[in-house]
Amino acid sequence: MLDIAEIKTIEHDVLIVGAGGAGLSAAIEASSLGMSTGIVMKSLLGKAHTVMAEGGMAAALGNVDARDHWKIHFRDTMRGGKFLNAWRMVELHAKLAPERVRLLEEWGAVFDRTKNGLINQRNFGGHRYPRLAHVGDRTGLEMIRTLQDYGIHQGIQAYMECTALDLLTNKSGEVCGIVCMWRETGTFIIFKAKSIIFATGGGGKAWEVTSNSWEYTGDGYAMAYEAGAELMDLEFNQFHPTGMVWPLSVKGLLVTESVRGEGGILLNNEGTRFMFNYIPERFRSETADTEEEAARWLKGDPNARRPPELLTRDVVARAINEEVKAGRGSKHGGAYLNIATQRSAEDIKKKLPSMFHQFKVLAELDITKEPMEVGPTCHYFMGGIRVDADTTMSSVPGLFACGECAAGMHGANRLGGNSLSDLLVFGYLSGKNAAEYAKKVATHSELDKDKVIRIIRNATTILNRESGANPYLLHEELEHNMQANVGIIRTEKELNKGIDTLGKIKEAYKTVKAKGTSQFNPGWHEALGLRNLLITSEAVAHAALLREESRGAHTRADFPGEQEHWLHYNIVITKGDDGEMRLVKVERPAPDAELERIAKSSIDTLEMEIEKEREQGKT
Amino acid sequence: MATRKFQIYKGDHKNGELVNFETEVNEGMVVLDVVLKIQAELANDLAVRWNCKAGKCGSCSVEINGKPKLSCMTRMNQYGPDETITITPLKTFPVIKDIVTDVSWNYTQNKRIKPVKLAPEAKTDKGYVMYQEDVGRVQEFRKCIECYLCQNVCHILRDHDKKDEFIGPRFMIRVASLEMHPLDIVDRIPELKKEFGSGMCNVTRCCTEVCPEDINITDNGIIPLKERVIDRFYDPVTILSRKIFGKRKKKLPPIKP
Ligand code: SF4
Numbered sequence: 001m002l003d004i005a006e007i008k009t010i011e012h013d014v015l016i017v018g019a020g021g022a023g024l025s026a027a028i029e030a031s032s033l034g035m036s037t038g039i040v041m042k043s044l045l046g047k048a049h050t051v052m053a054e055g056g057m058a059a060a061l062g063n064v065d066a067r068d069h070w071k072i073h074f075r076d077t078m079r080g081g082k083f084l085n086a087w088r089m090v091e092l093h094a095k096l097a098p099e100r101v102r103l104l105e106e107w108g109a110v111f112d113r114t115k116n117g118l119i120n121q122r123n124f125g126g127h128r129y130p131r132l133a134h135v136g137d138r139t140g141l142e143m144i145r146t147l148q149d150y151g152i153h154q155g156i157q158a159y160m161e162c163t164a165l166d167l168l169t170n171k172s173g174e175v176c177g178i179v180c181m182w183r184e185t186g187t188f189i190i191f192k193a194k195s196i197i198f199a200t201g202g203g204g205k206a207w208e209v210t211s212n213s214w215e216y217t218g219d220g221y222a223m224a225y226e227a228g229a230e231l232m233d234l235e236f237n238q239f240h241p242t243g244m245v246w247p248l249s250v251k252g253l254l255v256t257e258s259v260r261g262e263g264g265i266l267l268n269n270e271g272t273r274f275m276f277n278y279i280p281e282r283f284r285s286e287t288a289d290t291e292e293e294a295a296r297w298l299k300g301d302p303n304a305r306r307p308p309e310l311l312t313r314d315v316v317a318r319a320i321n322e323e324v325k326a327g328r329g330s331k332h333g334g335a336y337l338n339i340a341t342q343r344s345a346e347d348i349k350k351k352l353p354s355m356f357h358q359f360k361v362l363a364e365l366d367i368t369k370e371p372m373e374v375g376p377t378c379h380y381f382m383g384g385i386r387v388d389a390d391t392t393m394s395s396v397p398g399l400f401a402c403g404e405c406a407a408g409m410h411g412a413n414r415l416g417g418n419s420l421s422d423l424l425v426f427g428y429l430s431g432k433n434a435a436e437y438a439k440k441v442a443t444h445s446e447l448d449k450d451k452v453i454r455i456i457r458n459a460t461t462i463l464n465r466e467s468g469a470n471p472y473l474l475h476e477e478l479e480h481n482m483q484a485n486v487g488i489i490r491t492e493k494e495l496n497k498g499i500d501t502l503g504k505i506k507e508a509y510k511t512v513k514a515k516g517t518s519q520f521n522p523g524w525h526e527a528l529g530l531r532n533l534l535i536t537s538e539a540v541a542h543a544a545l546l547r548e549e550s551r552g553a554h555t556r557a558d559f560p561g562e563q564e565h566w567l568h569y570n571i572v573i574t575k576g577d578d579g580e581m582r583l584v585k586v587e588r589p590a591p592d593a594e595l596e597r598i599a600k601s602s603i604d605t606l607e608m609e610i611e612k613e614r615e616q617g618k619t
Numbered sequence: 620m621a622t623r624k625f626q627i628y629k630g631d632h633k634n635g636e637l638v639n640f641e642t643e644v645n646e647g648m649v650v651l652d653v654v655l656k657i658q659a660e661l662a663n664d665l666a667v668r669w670n671c672k673a674g675k676c677g678s679c680s681v682e683i684n685g686k687p688k689l690s691c692m693t694r695m696n697q698y699g700p701d702e703t704i705t706i707t708p709l710k711t712f713p714v715i716k717d718i719v720t721d722v723s724w725n726y727t728q729n730k731r732i733k734p735v736k737l738a739p740e741a742k743t744d745k746g747y748v749m750y751q752e753d754v755g756r757v758q759e760f761r762k763c764i765e766c767y768l769c770q771n772v773c774h775i776l777r778d779h780d781k782k783d784e785f786i787g788p789r790f791m792i793r794v795a796s797l798e799m800h801p802l803d804i805v806d807r808i809p810e811l812k813k814e815f816g817s818g819m820c821n822v823t824r825c826c827t828e829v830c831p832e833d834i835n836i837t838d839n840g841i842i843p844l845k846e847r848v849i850d851r852f853y854d855p856v857t858i859l860s861r862k863i864f865g866k867r868k869k870k871l872p873p874i875k876p
């Protein structure tokens with residue numbers, strides 16, 4: 001008989017799960033408000049997915065172009081998200097991002113500088129002005145290291161290599177703790193907390209070709225779901241058009257958008273620059289229609305229009321997909337991305353140093369001489385735990401969520417650069433609100449012993465059963481299934497097939513067996529993560545089936561184009577009383593009139609308005 | 620595609636052995652791919668750390684044929700077709716299990732270093748003002764991915780196990796990144812000498828050679844720091860002027876490639 005008195009219990013006012021940019025920001029804020037704060041992470045401190053971010057963090061600092069303003073950042077984000085974003089979140093993000101970025105500098109981040117000695121900002125897709133504060137192409141590393149080095153002096157307890165298993169709630173349904181497992185020893189630990197913040201990232205490990213690491217198993221989605229929280233918008237999975245496709249070792253690894261920004265062109269195996277055949281109607285007037293015009297744009301001709309390679313991520317990803325399907329793919333099943341013919345070797349090495357290095361070491365390919373091979377790779381979840389915009393609290397009292405695991409900020413499609421700033425802004429808001437919530441909770445709740453025992457049993461059975469399915473192979477099956485049936489282009493037929501197969505994998509999962517002991521046993525860890533990934537995948541597939549339109553990152557071949565009707569709904573997912581997944585179309589609240597006006601104004605009107613305000617000294 | 624032979628350490632800090640594995644290796648694979656393939660197919664419980672698979676997180680450090688490396692950036696075709704590849708844990712840190720080591724000592728060292736504090740007078744309503752030419756040096760040090768390969772090869776830590784006397788090259792350059800920050804106002808030179816053991820380093824440059832981020836740890840970081848210590852503690856003129864004028868304004872040494 002399991003004796004839970006033998007399990008160590010640690011108490012905190014606020015407990016955070018996940019130590020990327022969002023989790024660390026939240027921990028720093030909660031701790032600064034006098035809360036006893038703990039942060040639990042699956043890896044070592046400073047290794048979270050945030051380190052992979054390259055481009056920068058978007059904030060209307062106006063250091064490079066003084067015309068920038070929160071209203072324009074707001075408008076860009078809403079348009080990029082195809083108006084499905086939570087309006088208030090986008091407003092908070094655009095307004096708060098500049099001060100959070102400056103604070104990061106105060107905490108030690110050393111950004112690239114403008115000539116005047118201010119934080120430098122770069123151009124990126126969908127942003128009207130140069131807006132991304134950056135450090136070369138390693139901005140994510142700078143962010144995480146700064147938060148880490150600042151955070152360790154703020155009295156935050158860090159629990160490294162500790163996996164969260166499931167949440168505990170009290171009799172009134174409020175979150176009051178979480179059961180975790182030390183990866184090193186395989187022993188269990190209970191954290192009691194007055195509020196809990198999830199900053200657990202996404203679930204990109206459900207696909208075969210992904211830019212995400214092993215950590216991205218949708219833990220936050222699944223634990224929140226199991227605790228009764230609402231999930232939202234899970235059908236929106238961003239596929240980045242250019243991931244490496246060869247060699248196998250790096251399949252899915254990101255090739256930055258800047259390659260195309262610097263003039264890189266996409267070719268099929270017949271040598272055709274195929275993007276000219278994929279220009280959507282609404283972008284036709286803004287896109288070059290001949291190679292000659294595109295070449296002039298690269299040379300800086302202000303009258304030339306942008307080359308079609310710089311269309312939005314969803315469009316480019318779909319085009320590469322079509323070419324491969326039509327048998328015009330590259331040697332290893334992608335498209336050729338060529339910068340060698342567009343730029344001098346010297347330019348390439350200067351502007352794209354890490355891409356040069358990445359291909360040199362991992363593919364033994366010199367991008368100044370040869371084309372790269374690229375294809376779409378699963379990159380980011382716009383959907384996640386449904387939260388209140390101002391407090392970031394989920395539908396379960398006491399449970400907060402921020403960063404990639406929260407829904408709403410990015411709508412149907414995220415703009416590059418808006419993720420790192422999201423982590424800073426909503427991490428901060430989560431920390432603040434979870435602290436305020438915790439202050440109102442007088443004492444820690446009693447533990448639900450049966451629940452604790454059930455959680456631990458679920459985990460240990462995987463080790464204890466005599467034989468059963470290999471967790472690695474099950475994971476592989478899941479990846480194949482999501483790739484084939486819940487990929488970039490979706491149809492009812494394939495989604496149904498995908499859902500059927502998911503059912504079979506779920507059945508097999510009931511007998512999953514990890515060999516070996518409980519000490520640092522990756523097979524066991526893999527099996528534990530798989531539960532979460534299966535719940536996440538199921539939610540994605542069902543939501544994708546329900547949304548009968550194509551919007552942003554969600555593309556249905558059988559329902560092309562945006563449907564006006566769907567603009568007014570989000571898909572909300574909960575666990576039903578019968579244990580089955582429930583999906584509901586929930587009508588979106590009407591936007592604030594002023595915000596709607598800003599988002600829908602023409603850019604000229606908005607810029608004139610801001611200029612006037614500035615003259616009158618209002619901003 | 621070819622079958623290749625591997626030996627991987629399995630065990631803990633006290634007991635362990637090299638275990639033989641054979642597996643198919645495909646074109647383009649890196650050592651980490653092979654390790655993960657062996658883990659999935661032959662040894663489900665083989666403990667291994669990794670995150671990014673792109674040389675950006677510093678999790679996957681091991682010793683391959685005795686050489687400390689990031690396993691995600693080491694391609695299989697660097698080795699001869701018949702060569703047996705031996706993968707062992709970092710020698711300088713205690714083994715937790717298999718090729719995973721306990722690197723917590725490094726986190727303890729980091730915490731000993733006083734955090735950044737910027738000169739308040741440099742703050743404007745547009746943030747702090749610093750120029751690119753003044754931050755380039757600090758940015759070099761801040762490329763560090765904390766792979767601890769430099770800590771692993773430094774003979775003071777590796778062969779002499781003087782972890783209580785020297786914080787190691789990784790944290791020397793962390794101190795350097797703060798001391799050379801153009802706006803930082805904290806003084807860390809006294810503890811650099813007295814507690815962090817800057818005098819222990821005898822400039823063998825093994826750390827610089829192994830750094831996957833190509834940080835010139837020794838010439839750009841440690842040597843200038845050593846000079847500051849000497850200035851402070853052994854140069855009578857500086858000592859006197861410090862008594863009169865207070866902490867000297869920091870000057871950046873020239874950057875070496
Ligand atoms: S140069 Fe100094 S710090 Fe670097 S390895 Fe040699 S002794 Fe160690």
Ligand code: SF4
Nearest residue numbers: 763764766767769830
């Ligand atoms: S300085 Fe270089 S070798 Fe040392 S930990 Fe940092 S990246 Fe690794």
Ligand code: FES
Nearest residue numbers: 672676677679691
């Ligand atoms: S796995 Fe991140 S550096 Fe190797």
